[in-house]
Amino acid sequence: MKEVIRLENIRRDFRVGDETVHALRGVSFSISEGGFVTIMGTSGSGKSTLLNTLGCLDTPTSGEYFLDGVSVRSMDKNQRATLRNRKIGFVFQNYNLLPKTTAIENVELPLMYNSAYSAALRREKAVEALKAVGLGDRLLHKSNQMSGGQMQRVAIARALVNDPAVILADEATGNLDTRTSFEVLVLFQQLHASGRTIIFVTHNPEIAQYSSRNITLRDGRITGDVFNEHILNAAEALAQLPQPEE
Amino acid sequence: MNLTNLFKIALKALSNNKLRGFLTMLGIIIGVASVITMLAIGQGSKRSIQAEISEMGSNMIRIHPGGDMRGGVRLDADDMESLKLEDLEDIQTQTRYVTYISSAVNSAGQAVYGANNTPTTVYGVNLDYLEIRRYKVEDGDTFSEHDIKTAAKVCLIGKTVVDELFPQGENPVGKVIRFGTIPFRIVGVLQSKGYNSMGMDQDDLIIAPYTTVQKRILAITHLQEIVCSALSEDYTEEAIDEISDILRTNHKLKESDEDDFSIRSQQELASMLTSTTDMMTILLAAVAGISLLVGGIGIMNIMYVSVTERTREIGLRMSIGAKGRDILAQFLIESILISVTGGLIGVLFGIGAAIVVNLVAAFPIYIQPWSVFLSFAVCTITGIFFGWYPAQKAAMLDPIEAIRYE
Numbered sequence: 001m002k003e004v005i006r007l008e009n010i011r012r013d014f015r016v017g018d019e020t021v022h023a024l025r026g027v028s029f030s031i032s033e034g035g036f037v038t039i040m041g042t043s044g045s046g047k048s049t050l051l052n053t054l055g056c057l058d059t060p061t062s063g064e065y066f067l068d069g070v071s072v073r074s075m076d077k078n079q080r081a082t083l084r085n086r087k088i089g090f091v092f093q094n095y096n097l098l099p100k101t102t103a104i105e106n107v108e109l110p111l112m113y114n115s116a117y118s119a120a121l122r123r124e125k126a127v128e129a130l131k132a133v134g135l136g137d138r139l140l141h142k143s144n145q146m147s148g149g150q151m152q153r154v155a156i157a158r159a160l161v162n163d164p165a166v167i168l169a170d171e172a173t174g175n176l177d178t179r180t181s182f183e184v185l186v187l188f189q190q191l192h193a194s195g196r197t198i199i200f201v202t203h204n205p206e207i208a209q210y211s212s213r214n215i216t217l218r219d220g221r222i223t224g225d226v227f228n229e230h231i232l233n234a235a236e237a238l239a240q241l242p243q244p245e246e
Numbered sequence: 247m248n249l250t251n252l253f254k255i256a257l258k259a260l261s262n263n264k265l266r267g268f269l270t271m272l273g274i275i276i277g278v279a280s281v282i283t284m285l286a287i288g289q290g291s292k293r294s295i296q297a298e299i300s301e302m303g304s305n306m307i308r309i310h311p312g313g314d315m316r317g318g319v320r321l322d323a324d325d326m327e328s329l330k331l332e333d334l335e336d337i338q339t340q341t342r343y344v345t346y347i348s349s350a351v352n353s354a355g356q357a358v359y360g361a362n363n364t365p366t367t368v369y370g371v372n373l374d375y376l377e378i379r380r381y382k383v384e385d386g387d388t389f390s391e392h393d394i395k396t397a398a399k400v401c402l403i404g405k406t407v408v409d410e411l412f413p414q415g416e417n418p419v420g421k422v423i424r425f426g427t428i429p430f431r432i433v434g435v436l437q438s439k440g441y442n443s444m445g446m447d448q449d450d451l452i453i454a455p456y457t458t459v460q461k462r463i464l465a466i467t468h469l470q471e472i473v474c475s476a477l478s479e480d481y482t483e484e485a486i487d488e489i490s491d492i493l494r495t496n497h498k499l500k501e502s503d504e505d506d507f508s509i510r511s512q513q514e515l516a517s518m519l520t521s522t523t524d525m526m527t528i529l530l531a532a533v534a535g536i537s538l539l540v541g542g543i544g545i546m547n548i549m550y551v552s553v554t555e556r557t558r559e560i561g562l563r564m565s566i567g568a569k570g571r572d573i574l575a576q577f578l579i580e581s582i583l584i585s586v587t588g589g590l591i592g593v594l595f596g597i598g599a600a601i602v603v604n605l606v607a608a609f610p611i612y613i614q615p616w617s618v619f620l621s622f623a624v625c626t627i628t629g630i631f632f633g634w635y636p637a638q639k640a641a642m643l644d645p646i647e648a649i650r651y652e
């Protein structure tokens with residue numbers, strides 16, 4: 001299988017006053033295409049820092065990072081911006097949708113920064129992505145007219161729209177109730193099934209059972225890396241949840 | 247990232263906050279509108295003064311006896327009588343640039359007809375004077391060369407004098423009035439010219455042959471003034487030089503001597519008058535310009551607030567691939583859109599206000615195209631200048647910190 005991500009001994013130090021915080025202390029792993037990887041760990045273990053590095057938002061203090069075969073370390077700010085635009089889809093805990101903006105416009109946003117897309121093509125891709133997350137009937141709803149679960153699905157559609165090499169999610173279900181969390185998880189499993197590469201940071205150990213691989217961080221080091229042979233089906237779990245009272 | 251998309255993004259952001267955008271614009275609108283209105287009023291009054299002066303004869307040149315007194319007072323009895331009839335005749339025969347030339351003497355006094363009397367001035371001139379000052383005879387006729395030769399007691403009178411002396415509306419032509427002790431037969435009535443730009447009634451006068459005024463009223467032989475007109479406004483300078491040469495030769499002045507006469511053109515007067523209105527225009531425009539500056543600072547202020555408020559949005563845009571320069575461009579375009587739209591509305595308002603001033607206060611206005619372009623250019627520059635720092639601040643944000651910003 002094709003390797004999408006390879007980290008080699010990644011370190012990330014933050015200087016806070018006179019002290020140095022070692023957020024990542026030598027992290028190495030690789031992820032091949034089509035993997036659904038959860039990253040877990042206690043608070044402050046370095047999950048977000050790792051995800052920012054993977055998302056080319058942050059540069060490691062040392063170590064090598066290859067995304068889709070390209071070394072990211074040597075890139076400047078603008079090159080990394082372009083890389084994010086073409087190869088990465090982000091999903092954030094608090095959705096980060098543009099206010100007073102329709103679902104379709106939110107989803108189009110990454111393509112606005114890619115001059116290869118015409119306005120018509122942008123729209124087509126955005127509609128396609130929104131249909132893929134089950135919001136085909138909510139195209140013109142504004143972000144403040146949607147529920148948390150719907151907003152997160154718009155955010156996922158936005159992460160999909162540029163056909164990224166990898167989708168990165170930081171606590172993507174953190175703000176959602178159990179039921180809605182499962183709905184989102186179902187969506188991620190569908191994306192996984194259609195061949196997407198997903199990295200999913202979470203606090204919730206339960207979620208690890210629905211992914212194909214689980215990496216555990218502790219104090220900036222990898223303490224566990226297990227491949228999951230028995231991936232649970234989120235759709236089934238969702239069906240077994242008690243029905244919400246109408 | 248292409249410009250069309252950046253424009254769409256900026257427009258979208260502005261339409262999300264229409265009221266704020268409009269309030270920010272208001273500063274620019276008021277600034278531009280006042281610049282345009284002030285310039286329109288300033289230019290308008292300048293033009294109306296110029297028009298009135300050219301009505302009076304923009305190519306008119308006046309020669310007075312005595313040196314140039316503009317630098318200080320130098321009165322010399324001989325000097326004051328330096329202009330003679332020979333000077334006039336010499337100019338008349340030698341000139342290439344002067345078309346009409348008239349002697350002028352005047353005397354103020356009381357004009358009397360029957361029981362009516364009015365204070366006025368009698369001007370002793372020759373027939374060219376009517377051409378130079380652009381007076382027309384409305385009723386009757388002018389006096390003749392023969393009248394001048396014989397110092398005949400005939401005159402033309404202005405409308406104001408007519409109204410004072412003939413309140414019953416009788417025809418003044420042929421009537422005999424008295425000026426002081428001298429009886430004058432009215433041969434013609436002048437067409438009304440109204441007031442000039444200095445507020446002088448141009449119809450309050452009596453015109454008579456200069457010989458008559460010289461001999462019978464003033465008892466002098468010199469001329470108080472020579473009035474002439476240049477070929478055209480453009481030849482005024484040449485005419486002045488020429489007259490000066492002739493007079494200096496006539497008066498046998500040495501190289502080192504100063505002129506014993508002074509020559510002033512209507513153009514000089516015009517530039518004197520318009521320089522005051524120019525000054526006013528500059529002052530008014532400066533005040534208006536300051537309000538434009540304040541408007542610009544308003545933009546800067548709002549853009550700063552906007553950048554802070556939208557830190558998360560900026561972080562998000564960066565995380566999905568916006569480069570620093572895209573963010574910079576977006577915010578710059580926003581501020582330019584505000585200022586240019588404000589400028590456009592301001593231009594319309596300014597022109598509207600100027601027209602209202604013109605209609606309501608009957609103030610002359612003139613909207614100069616360059617003032618419109620200028621304020622427009624200033625607006626765009628204001629937008630760029632005051633939008634730059636906030637936009638720069640936005641572009642420099644760190645995406646990770648920005649997206650976490652609460």
Ligand SMILES: Nc1ncnc2c1ncn2[C@@H]1O[C@H](COP(=O)(O)OP(=O)(O)OP(=O)(O)O)[C@@H](O)[C@H]1O
Binds near residue numbers: 014016022023042044
């Ligand atoms: N910008 C920064 N400056 C200084 N220290 C930082 C910075 N970002 C992260 N750190 C430190 O690095 C360590 C790892 O932080 P990180 O945000 O990656 O943890 P996390 O695993 O995501 O925690 P949580 O589960 O609470 O989100 C922490 O000790 C944190 O204080």
Ligand SMILES: [Mg+2]
Binds near residue numbers: 047048049
């Ligand atoms: Mg975190």
